[in-house]
Amino acid sequence: MKAIRRLIVLLIGTWLLGHVAAATNHVEFKPGQIWTDTDGVPINAHGGGTLFHNQMYYWYGEIKTGKTWTPECNRSWGGTRVESVGISCYSSKDLLNWKNEGTVLPAVQDNPQHELHKRKVLERPKVLFNQTTRKFVMWMHVDSEDYQLAHAGVAISDSPIGPFRYVGSSRPDGAMSRDMTVFQDDDGKAYLFSSSESNATMHISLLTDDYLQPAGKFIRVFEKRFMEAPAVFKHQGRYYLMASDCTGWQPNAARSAVADSIWGPWQELGNPCRGPEAAITFRGQSAYILPVAEQPGTFIFVGDRWNQFDLADSRYLWLPLRFTAQGFEVPWHDTWRLPLAATR
Ligand code: GAL
Numbered sequence: 001m002k003a004i005r006r007l008i009v010l011l012i013g014t015w016l017l018g019h020v021a022a023a024t025n026h027v028e029f030k031p032g033q034i035w036t037d038t039d040g041v042p043i044n045a046h047g048g049g050t051l052f053h054n055q056m057y058y059w060y061g062e063i064k065t066g067k068t069w070t071p072e073c074n075r076s077w078g079g080t081r082v083e084s085v086g087i088s089c090y091s092s093k094d095l096l097n098w099k100n101e102g103t104v105l106p107a108v109q110d111n112p113q114h115e116l117h118k119r120k121v122l123e124r125p126k127v128l129f130n131q132t133t134r135k136f137v138m139w140m141h142v143d144s145e146d147y148q149l150a151h152a153g154v155a156i157s158d159s160p161i162g163p164f165r166y167v168g169s170s171r172p173d174g175a176m177s178r179d180m181t182v183f184q185d186d187d188g189k190a191y192l193f194s195s196s197e198s199n200a201t202m203h204i205s206l207l208t209d210d211y212l213q214p215a216g217k218f219i220r221v222f223e224k225r226f227m228e229a230p231a232v233f234k235h236q237g238r239y240y241l242m243a244s245d246c247t248g249w250q251p252n253a254a255r256s257a258v259a260d261s262i263w264g265p266w267q268e269l270g271n272p273c274r275g276p277e278a279a280i281t282f283r284g285q286s287a288y289i290l291p292v293a294e295q296p297g298t299f300i301f302v303g304d305r306w307n308q309f310d311l312a313d314s315r316y317l318w319l320p321l322r323f324t325a326q327g328f329e330v331p332w333h334d335t336w337r338l339p340l341a342a343t344r
Pocket of ligand 1 (some may be wrong): 079080123124179229247248
């Protein structure tokens, strides 16, 4: 009898422990540490970006899970990969506690010809809401396994939590497009920033009013600077860009730039990272710069700390930005909170 009672107590205790752990309420950002969702499962949204819509933040990213391997075609440059699963979406009101909303754009399992087939590349999703069409438009890097297709892809949805319908992909303005982001200006116009010309030069392309394709107007910037991982934001009327050098999954010194007009001239400002390992972006790479909606002028650097040999164990680096007389900085914090206050 005693043994049964002990077993019951043990079972209830284990159940309770599991649920208490799952219900962890995050109160501070811990860059580089495992970050669990509201179910207690590590967040799986890499190379991502966020959208603020109807008082809710949505975080979209690449799902990286399963075994990491190196396809023969990418061996020369260390291009490891996992099978593509699709694009995830999480929702949050406080930017710390994220609910998994599921896979909003799944990879294609059975048709190897499809651009979203699981053996191909699906990276860096970014979602905008179009006020006129009331559609959610996702732009992403769509590529072949050897990265030679170099396309930008588009998907569309009626809801921020999907499902997104894949529209297709292209070389914007006839030019290669690999690492990319989209930026929506205050006047509703949106732009695609992408690493073009074999990653050597960045292109900035105006999108059509429905955001579904390039409008035909673009400029070439940072010629032969090999910038990847672009992230763009606007503060007090000026446009800022953060990006990386071009070294695959290996970290490098970040880049930054400023312009008074999206069409330039863009002035490079150097590596904005400050603190330990700032010279290699804290072992990470930019993905997005998040404007905190409730605190105008507050921005968060959203980065990835890739684990090249176990991509599923890649982590996130969320760090607060700080403005300077010339531009902005990204100082390291072991932990920090909003409103901006470093706790350690
Ligand atoms: C990086 C790029 C990532 C991914 C990776 C593949 O340079 O920023 O998004 O494409 O290369 O090795």
